[in-house]
Amino acid sequence: VWNPAAAAAGVDFFRDGHSGYLPAGVSYHSHSGVPFSGPGWSPQWQEYVNYIYSESWAPDTYTYAGDVKNLTVNVTAHSTGGFMPDGTASLADAPQNLALTPEQIAGLRKDLKDMLANSKCGDFAKALLKQLGNSYSDNALTLFDKVAGMKNGFYGLASAPPFGLGGGTIGGGNASIGIRLSAGDAPIFHNATARSLFHELVHVASDSARGFGHPEMAQAAYAVAVAQGYKNVPKPPEPGSKDYDYQSSLYFESRLFDACKLR
Amino acid sequence: MNSAIMTIGCLLVMLTTSSFSRAEGWRGIVPLHSTCEDAKRLLGITKCETGSYDFKDERAFIWFSEKPCADGWNVPPGTVTSIEVFPKKKLQLATLNIDERKLKKEVGQSAADPVRYIDENEGLVITVYPNEEVKSIAYIPAAKDNYLRYPNSLTDQSTTGGDPHSIIKFDEYGNLALNEEHKRLDDFAFMLQNEPNTQGFIIAYAGRRARAGEAQARAERARNYLVNTRNIESARIVMVDGGYREELTVELFVGAKGGAAPIPSPTVCPSEVQIIKGGSVRNSNCRSTRPRYK
DSSP: OOOHHHHHHHHHHHHTTOOSSOOTTOOOBOBTTBOOSSTTOOTHHHHHHHHHHHTSSOGGGEEEEOOTTOOEEEEOOOSSOOSOOSEEEEOOSSOSEEOOOHHHHHHHHHHHHHHHHSHHHHHHHHHHHHHTSOBSOSOHHHHHHHHHTSTTOEEEESSSSOSEEEESOTTTTOOEEEEOOOSSSSHHHHHHHHHHHHHHHHHHOBSSSOOOOHHHHHHHHHHHHHHTTOSSOOOOOOTTSTTHHHHHHHHHHHHHHHHHOOO | OOSEEOOOOOOOHHHHSSSOOGGGTBTTBOTTTOOHHHHHHHHOOSOOOSEEEEOSSEEEEEEEOSOHHHHSBOSOTTOEEEEEEEESSOOBGGGGTOOGGGSEEEOOSSTTSOEEEEETTTTEEEEEOTTSBEEEEEEOOOGGGGGGBOTTOTTOOOOOOOOGGGEEEEEEEOSOOHHHHHHHHHHHHHHHHHOTTEEEEEEEEEOSEEETTHHHHHHHHHHHIIIIISOOOGGGEEEEEEEEOSSOEEEEEEEETTSOOOOOOOOSOGGGOEEEETTEEEEOOOOOSSOEEO
């Protein structure tokens, strides 16, 4: 459902020169030159455009103008390479990022709390955050509350994939997490959401402006899994591996699953 | 604990020199050429275990070999295979006097992600933040050492790469009774039905003692149930023969339709597997560890 008020807030958000992901209520859709759907579409587009909007990247490569339902972004060049072609995108109907109600945010917190109540998972999560070295806290619920209190804290993803997106850091004061709410009411769906949520919380958990990347997360997960006596733990991907970041993320997912699975 | 927490007062020689020489490695440690004894002597560590090691000015994650078929290198156990060094103090790329234009550049999924500059010949990977601050320096096997590769090792899995946040591990189970397996697959089907932009991946691993074709048969059984009973489009289900683990295992992933596949993570080398055939057991060296996608 299109929410003009939320979209207006989103446009203002960027006019402020704020950095972070697209706020709740804001979306962009296909316009001539930018294949936001169909062949060539991938969820990464969303993230890319977000950074362009947010002025946190290559600020001289875009301009924007327009009203609430017709924000036009002209991408003309790239200073750092990448895969987004030149073109124009515009805001239109159906927001891709949703404002979450306080009840929904409380529900996410409950998902996380329930997952961590499993002591095996709770111990793993705590040790992992400690292992990373400069996490704001080793308590994932504290991290959750900190993000929730930030200007653009949590927002919902209207469809999946992606299942979660994290940007900024707690230490940098700009942590923001997009999350796909549970697909169903059965505990396994809430557990899957909680794992995605924890994954994103780790990304933004740093007490500095440097977020934690997948390789660090994978290496920390390995160290903790071995220390906590998990059996047959494979080594994390090596830096020379193909698709190092992707492999590291999947590796982290597997260690987290081993610790926090429901059954 | 695997991570050795140590404080070594050595100067951070590598990071303060004006240029890199891969031949000298990191503190004299060269991947595939430095042994466990070298690592102990040069780094002051007491054990050669893969893990994180803390030094005064940096933290290093060091990979040591255990067995060639798992690690992918024909080197003795305890040999260093890679090192990733994370400086604790701010270090700008410019101070390293490296001509990054000569290196292969890998950008991340978003502009805020670090960029990797790779010198495959020298075996060096420098990861920098968007502000050109160095995040890590990794020492990896150099191209000239490729002759040491162990073919079809467990690390040698096909990958197409993709957006890490567009795929999740949904479930995993072992040798379940059929009705129990169906309950798990019912949840998986519900997830796929509620997320129409996704597809499901079934990775099946045979156990250390396995019947021929066991993993493939398990994956097909799961897919047939999803397609025939739960009415999931067959094109939305991808089966992967993941190789071998200690026990028969099925992993279920949900990812972007047409997007990257999960990467199998077998833990048992084919040479260590006993194939049960016609009531007898034999060793198997005949199967590649490369996954087969259907």
